[in-house]
Amino acid sequence: MSVLLRPLVSVAAALVEAWGEVRVHRARVVLSLVGVFLAVFAMTTITAVGGMGRQLLGESFERSSGRPATLQVNAYPDGAVTAGSTERVVAVLREAAERHDVRWSGLVSGGSAPVVVRFAAGAQTVQLTGVDAAYGVMHRVAPESGRWFTAADEEAFSPRLVVNGAFAERVGFDGSAPATVVLGGERPVRATVVGVVSPPYSDPAVPSGFVLNSAAAAWGLVDPAWSGPPSLELWVPEADAEALTALLQSEVQAALPGTSVSVWRADAGGELGVLDLVLAYGVRGVGVFALLLGGIGVLNVGLVTVRQRIREIGVRRSFGATSGRVFCAVLLESVAATAAAGALAVALSVALVSNAPLELLLPAGLTLTDVPAYPVAAAVEGFLAATAVGALAGLVPAVVAVRAQVVDAIRY
Amino acid sequence: MSALSLRGVGRRVALPGGGHLDILTGVDLDVASGEHVAVVGRSGSGKSTLLNIVGLLDRPTSGQYLLDGRPTAELSARRTARLRGATFGFVFQQFNLLPGRTATENVAAPLLYGSPGEFLARRATARAVLERVGLGERLDALPEKLSGGEQQRVALARSLVRRPRVLLADEPTGALDVDTGAAVMDVLEELVREDGTTLVTITHDLSVAARADRQFRLDHGVLSELRPGSVADLTAHRETV
Numbered sequence: 001m002s003v004l005l006r007p008l009v010s011v012a013a014a015l016v017e018a019w020g021e022v023r024v025h026r027a028r029v030v031l032s033l034v035g036v037f038l039a040v041f042a043m044t045t046i047t048a049v050g051g052m053g054r055q056l057l058g059e060s061f062e063r064s065s066g067r068p069a070t071l072q073v074n075a076y077p078d079g080a081v082t083a084g085s086t087e088r089v090v091a092v093l094r095e096a097a098e099r100h101d102v103r104w105s106g107l108v109s110g111g112s113a114p115v116v117v118r119f120a121a122g123a124q125t126v127q128l129t130g131v132d133a134a135y136g137v138m139h140r141v142a143p144e145s146g147r148w149f150t151a152a153d154e155e156a157f158s159p160r161l162v163v164n165g166a167f168a169e170r171v172g173f174d175g176s177a178p179a180t181v182v183l184g185g186e187r188p189v190r191a192t193v194v195g196v197v198s199p200p201y202s203d204p205a206v207p208s209g210f211v212l213n214s215a216a217a218a219w220g221l222v223d224p225a226w227s228g229p230p231s232l233e234l235w236v237p238e239a240d241a242e243a244l245t246a247l248l249q250s251e252v253q254a255a256l257p258g259t260s261v262s263v264w265r266a267d268a269g270g271e272l273g274v275l276d277l278v279l280a281y282g283v284r285g286v287g288v289f290a291l292l293l294g295g296i297g298v299l300n301v302g303l304v305t306v307r308q309r310i311r312e313i314g315v316r317r318s319f320g321a322t323s324g325r326v327f328c329a330v331l332l333e334s335v336a337a338t339a340a341a342g343a344l345a346v347a348l349s350v351a352l353v354s355n356a357p358l359e360l361l362l363p364a365g366l367t368l369t370d371v372p373a374y375p376v377a378a379a380v381e382g383f384l385a386a387t388a389v390g391a392l393a394g395l396v397p398a399v400v401a402v403r404a405q406v407v408d409a410i411r412y
Numbered sequence: 413m414s415a416l417s418l419r420g421v422g423r424r425v426a427l428p429g430g431g432h433l434d435i436l437t438g439v440d441l442d443v444a445s446g447e448h449v450a451v452v453g454r455s456g457s458g459k460s461t462l463l464n465i466v467g468l469l470d471r472p473t474s475g476q477y478l479l480d481g482r483p484t485a486e487l488s489a490r491r492t493a494r495l496r497g498a499t500f501g502f503v504f505q506q507f508n509l510l511p512g513r514t515a516t517e518n519v520a521a522p523l524l525y526g527s528p529g530e531f532l533a534r535r536a537t538a539r540a541v542l543e544r545v546g547l548g549e550r551l552d553a554l555p556e557k558l559s560g561g562e563q564q565r566v567a568l569a570r571s572l573v574r575r576p577r578v579l580l581a582d583e584p585t586g587a588l589d590v591d592t593g594a595a596v597m598d599v600l601e602e603l604v605r606e607d608g609t610t611l612v613t614i615t616h617d618l619s620v621a622a623r624a625d626r627q628f629r630l631d632h633g634v635l636s637e638l639r640p641g642s643v644a645d646l647t648a649h650r651e652t653v
Contacts, residue, residue, distance in 0.1 A: 006527075009527075009531050009532070013524040013531050017524050024511070312508075315508045315510070316521070317469070317496075318467070318502045319524070320497015320525040321493060322494070323490075325525065406464075407464050407469055407470050410508070
């Protein structure tokens with residue numbers, strides 16, 4: 001028991017001793033740690049804010065282009081587009097998605113089809129995009145009110161619509177009660193508005209919206225001759241993206257002779273990769289440089305302090321302190337001080353970033369669906385960096401302390 | 413068997429300009445357990461060096477030093493440090509209290525290097541020893557708020573907190589006035605007597621040396637014993653000390 005207890009107690013005693021030094025010399029310690037504190041605070045805060053910025057940018061990309069990795073398959077007949085050729089393309093694309101057992105996939109109409117909508121104020125042509133329900137998840141759609149399409153909407157007896165703010169305003173939909181509107185066409189049908197969103201790349205002042213592909217086909221809302229065949233989107237693991245791209249290209253092309261097939265990765269993984277590099281190396285590089293400068297301050301003060309404390313070190317040697325213990329105590333003083341500064345800096349950064357009114361800081365029209373929590377990695381990184389700087393800055397004073405001759409130290 | 417035994421101990425140091433200086437030469441000294449001996453001598457006669465060697469803070473360059481009959485020359489630095497902390501208590505002329513720490517923290521400091529039991533009970537132990545030296549009311553006082561006599565009593569408590577077998581006092585009253593010095597010596601002697609601690613005192617003060625069971629004179633690195641209890645000898649040396 002004592003064999004195990006002694007090393008533990010030695011460590012505890014060394015920590016108590018080091019903390020005692022930090023406490024007694026707190027004014028000196030605080031002054032020496034200003035640089036480390038500011039460096040850690042800046043590094044962790046910028047990393048955290050950068051992470052949130054990345055999330056914001058990522059969500060923005062995902063709303064328009066899909067989540068990483070989203071593959072888009074386009075198949076366009078070389079001749080005239082007819083209802084038959086479109087049906088054939090749709091069948092092949094759906095079959096391809098099922099064959100590869102992709103959980104999240106869906107068809108998106110090639111272009112927004114003009115549909116006559118009979119608003120109370122008068123009929124108006126509105127651009128509707130045909131989608132599958134999975135589009136909501138794949139494009140991180142966050143309804144401002146109401147909801148996105150569900151699987152039950154596929155079986156509904158009338159079309160369901162998710163529209164933009166201008167459309168919702170014209171039919172008086174605010175999410176609290178359903179609103180209906182008659183859609184024109186060969187067979188007029190009363191559609192139900194179930195949600196309001198802000199579609200990317202669309203004028204918010206002009207009514208537009210989404211309709212399920214199944215409903216568009218059932219009620220003839222979208223003319224394939226006008227919009228062309230739909231595209232297939234598949235949300236696949238990033239590791240499989242490259243192989244699947246090549247596979248789909250050959251499979252779909254083989255199944256659709258006389259059709260131009262193209263498959264590519266539609267999400268913005270590459271552009272976010274550049275941002276990740278900037279965050280990883282740019283921000284960290286500046287932070288590490290600032291930390292090193294702070295560490296030099298700690299080293300300077302540590303050296304001066306050790307020389308002033310030679311007598312005290314000699315007295316501790318008379319108590320039975322070994323060279324190793326003196327080394328550890330001086331080193332731990334530096335480590336304990338910078339670790340405390342690092343913890344304080346991280347705590348302040350967490351408090352600031354977590355409570356900052358991000359919605360006020362975002363540009364108008366931008367929303368953050370998944371507000372990221374303060375990145376734990378940034379906090380841990382900042383704390384460890386501060387501790388490491390303390391260890392480095394404490395090495396030289398610790399060596400000086402150990403080299404002091406006990407007899408001279410007491411007499412000094 | 414002697415608690416401390418020095419046989420022909422010498423200490424030589426190299427001089428910066430070449431050559432060397434013999435600080436101690438052929439020192440023979442036996443101190444029995446529980447005995448109180450005093451060493452007097454001029455400044456620079458080697459008294460502190462002798463005390464440092466006895467307290468394992470320094471090593472002799474010749475001769476042999478036996479502690480409880482065991483040679484100390486072959487001990488590793490680590491073992492020496494542990495043995496020093498467990499065996500010796502030091503009282504310095506300038507007190508050498510740790511600045512910024514309370515009396516309790518100062519007295520508890522040596523227990524940071526002790527056994528797990530000593531470490532865990534350090535505060536209670538420190539308070540108990542401070543009570544013994546009459547500083548029960550000044551437990552939380554900082555050194556700079558204490559008088560010279562009180563500071564030396566804190567240093568005394570600190571030297572005794574690990575219950576050392578040997579207490580080494582280097583000019584314990586050197587920084588105190590006569591009355592305060594006598595009072596501190598009274599406390600010191602009472603405590604070592606109660607605990608059966610061996611006491612080696614180095615002093616300029618003949619009245620302090622006279623309190624010892626035996627007195628030694630160190631002159632140019634050579635140690636010689638004075639006749640037991642000879643006030644006349646002490647007085648005769650007053651002019652040379």
